[in-house]
Amino acid sequence: MNKSLQDFYSFLSDELKCECDRNYVIKEKKGSVFRHINIKKDGKFFVLKQEDGFKAGLFKDAIFSCDFIVVSDDEVFFVELKSNNTEYKNDINPLDKALKQCESSKILFHYxxxxxxxxxxxxxxxKNKEQFICLYPQKANQQKTPTNLLKNNPQLKKIEIKCDKNGYLELGWQFFKNISKT
Known part of the structure; x- marks a missing residue:
């Protein structure tokens, strides 16, 4: 990570940081398939967490954001986690919601x-180095992608990923570099 990116990270509020020793840790709410995401640090990037209902005291209603942002010298990944078992009100497609959450986080990040x-x-x-990603859980006995995650949306990369039975998921920088190649 170059010096200006390190300085930028130092400039940011600790509320946005999710450091824990040699890892970045994102914790999801109860009921989510993904409960604990561990991202190994390696000096090439940093991770910012996004709390549900981010508001910053500026708006009457909560602004929903993606779950976390991965920032490197040359790329930014806005990542939303979607569980297959989540209930959605008003028949909102989870991918439409994920895209809106990533777009909100992009505005905040640019700010x-x-x-x-x-x-x-x-x-x-x-700008022009940003990617929107939706991670959703791989089902053990299911070969097909869930119907509610099939909607075609070229702005959002949908990636099926496996976590353990306790909802623990470990990622590294190579995971994100592989996404950028696709």
């Missing part, structure tokens, strides 16, 4: 970059 640039007289720019 953070602009605030940093203004404060430090820098020019961090991640």
């Amino acid at each position: 953070l970059c602009n605030a940093y640039n203004l404060n430090k007289s820098k020019e961090l720019d991640f």
Whole structure:
């Protein structure tokens, strides 16, 4: 990770950081298939967490964001986790909701970059280096992708991933680099 990206990370509030020793840790709410996501640090990126219903005291209603953001020198991944067993109100397709959550996080991320640039007289720019990702759980006895996650949406990469029976998932930088190649 280059010096300007390290400085940017240091500039950000601790509320956005999800560090834990040698890992970044994201914890999901009860009922989610993904309960604990562990992302190994290796100095090439950092991870920002997004709390449900992010609001920052500026809006009357909560602004929903993606679950976490992975930032490297040359790419930004906005990642939303969707469980197959989640109930959705008003027949909202989970991929439509995931896309909106990623778009909200993108706006917030650009705000953070602009605030940093203004404060430090820098020019961090991640436009055209961003990807929206939706991770959903692989079912042990199911070969097909769930119907509610089949909708075609070219802006959002849908990736089926396996976690253990306790909802634990471990990822590394190579996982994200492989996504960027597809």
